[in-house]
Amino acid sequence: MATVVISNLEKVYTESKGPGVKVVHGIDLEIKDREFMVLVGPSGCGKSTTLRMVAGLEEISSGTISIDGTVVNNVLPKDRDIAMVFQNYALYPHMSVYENMAFGLKLRKFPKAEIDARVREASAMLGLDAYLDRKPKALSGGQRQRVAVGRAIVRKPKVFLFDEPLSNLDAKMRVSTRTEISKLHARLGATMIYVTHDQVEAMTMGDRICVMKDGRIMQVATPLELYNKPENVFVAGFIGSPPMNFLKGCLQKSSAGGALLEFIETNDKAAPVRFMLDAALSAKGASHVGRDIIFGIRPEDVQDTGTSTAPNPAHTIEVKVEVSEPMGAETLLYLTTGVTNFIARVRPTDRFEVGQSVKVTFKIESAHLFDAATEQVLK
């Protein structure tokens, strides 16, 4: 299989007047052999454009893309040895399922027996045996999606490219197809680049995830690393559902003395929320005393003091309940400090009234501090 190296890649759409619109700002990314790399980000972040440049469907404005050590900037899509699964499947409507899958091989002048063997192997793998003679219009959305995957598989390409392949499926199909693609990756052991805007897809499928925003890479890491060690506010807020809570405020030296720092919320309405940081976090924040800071904590790390095993009063604040959403396995509490809203994930057995005041404790060792100006995490 193959490695894909993207270096200093830029994409500028030229306008008739003006300097043009830059949608990809010099990104560097290395996709290892047999890796499942997910490009994720909100719409307009340049993830699809990047994928299409790898495919050769968009011209590269500057920088290089190489596949297996060969720079492919000026190589035609058909000669890059890649296969792509499109968001709308792009099956040829005038060809049967069999012909759709065989088309690429036929164009490459494979012997008939070889084509037949490969198509049958792929259709068996994808459960499409019964539909080989059907036209795409006689298939369901999920089946069409599998044909699109089959068309890619038979080619045995160096790199598979997926452009939001699940976004046209209903929620249930999406979950099952997600697992199927993951299994397929394990089975084929191929290099795959997968574009999605759905962070759940990214987390569940990717070996590594590349989070993008406004044409720049925010962070590249494994799913758990992204979740537990976000580099910046964007990644922290993008990965995870419900997202990480952010409190804006500043740090000051604790009145108790020592090296410990205290967080004070920026709050001009009511009494600001304030709480102590632990030693590790204080060390990270030491350089930012007196400066604007963002405190980030995941909903599952906000525990109500009634049920927390050992509530630490130093990290406890008092807030109001705005909404309580029982999800079955857990309950989401929408809380407010009066200025900032945030979410806590609590046990479904805990009951809360709207408007009620509760004391919540932060699991402070899992919290993060971000520089408010650069939005980068403090290390």
Place this chain on the structure above:
Amino acid sequence: MKTRGRFTISSGLMGAALCGYLVWVLFPMVWVAYSSFKADAAIRTEPLSPPRWAEIDGAGYVRAWHEARFGDYVLNSVLVTGISVALILVLGSMAAYALSRFHHRLGRLVYTLFLAGLTMPAQLAMVPLFFELRALGLLDSRPGLILVYSANGLPFAVFILAGFFRSLPRSLYEAAIIDGCSEAGAFWRVMLPLARPGLITVAIFQFIGIWKEYFFAFMIVGGGDGGARTLPLGLANLAITAQYRGDYGMLFAGLVMVTLPILVVYLFLQRQLVSGITAGAVKG
């Protein structure tokens, strides 16, 4: 539907009106068709009655074919119409594809030029066209007529087909390119087959238009020894001569020979006018 199978006064009236209209439209054609098998005397004495079984007479067809040179006219019409329609389809689809797929600075201008061709009455161009063809030595020849018909049909073809190509999702082209097609391959193997409803629409309209075209044919191949004349010219000729000879059998036979191919082509191709051929290409 709730009202299905229920007879109401309004639906009855509607049905009666439609039946009346059907007879109104169909009768002249049927009358010409069966009259063409009657002897001349019978047409004059019993104009409306269908031919009796024993009296069916194909002599009108034989006379039309040989005496009125319909054999030559049919050949001319088939060649001129066939080649013109083929040229219009091939050139029109390529032009339409290029205009809809590639964005070139001059594309808009070329497209507008084609559209202008749709709006300009052909009669305006007749005089310069006549002299041009004479200078090229193409008067009274089938190639001259084919050239004019093809050029005249292109704007319509480009207009219809460009709309079709534009409606096809770009990802189909991209899939073909990645699968290993060249630009031309993507056009011939993927995009063109998908434009089939548009091609058939163009083919039907152009076939009918050219097969019965009189004006250009009269100006371009009406003179000389008449060796390049097409069926409409032949029919007009026949009508003029038959008028004085009173040979209605021959005239009706000629009419049938001109009309029948149009009906056959229309019946055959209209089944192929399957819209929604792209259904299933992408999520619908």
